[in-house]
Amino acid sequence: MALAKRYTPETTAAPKTTKGSLLYLFAVPLFLSVVLALLQTNVKAFLLNGIGFVLFLGVLTLAKKGFAQEREYKERTLAKAPKVPYKNIAGILLGVVTFYTAYVAGGAPFAKSIFLSIISIAGWFLYYGSDPKADKLENLGDISAEFVLETIGEAQSKLDAIRTHMKQIHDTALHQKLSGAMKQAEAILQTIQEDPKDVRMARKFLIVYIDGIAKVTDSYTQLEEEKIDDATKARLHTLMGEVQTRFEKELERLKGNNQFDLDVRIDTLKAQINH
């Protein structure tokens, strides 16, 4: 029984989408033409096609970056628009590559190449769309967006750290308590994202408590689990129990605060209607 280990499946971050696989398809003929030119020892064609292939890989890299940025933006309740519009840049570069491969490397007529280039850019924006432009920042009140995003980001990275530590904790009871606390912490973060005005109220929770837990789990995982004495373990269990209660209260408080907001708005509307 002592050899039994907790089953902790590898949790991969956000599932990678296959968006952009179409682009690999286009890279295949270019790659073939590079190989073929090499086999024919056609140096000029090899160089020209090689440049085209490298440029195409550039489009792929930029597009992947852009898609990742977009996915993150869509997943979050609060987010700023991407600073660098990688997807748009990739679209323009695709136009350039299309022109280059057709005109310079392929020797197609100039007008035809320009035509293909324009169509490819149009196709890119129709199929993949452009980068998100507007910030997703609602309900901010008088709090600065940077402050909210920074606080949430900081809390999120600490939660990630705790999750990594948790993989090394084999004490079932402790693991359960921790994962319970983590669920609540996530719920609190979500509540804050929905109503960022609460961030001031919850900052202590976000910074102090989560950081505290991260430090505890960090020290815990640095020791060998079997060598930790029972008294310390017992203290840790009590502490985690307290953490859970504290988190529950925090969540209730935040939800209560939203309830208060609703009450105020109902009263305001009521007063306006009755006037």
Add this chain to the structure above:
Amino acid sequence: MLSPTMTKIFGLIFLLFSVGFAVWYPLANLF
């Protein structure tokens, strides 16, 4: 305006046609 699905289909056709042709030229020259 086109529906999002139609926009995607048009985009895909555009992409396949233009980039497909462009990458075909250098390869065809070698045959």
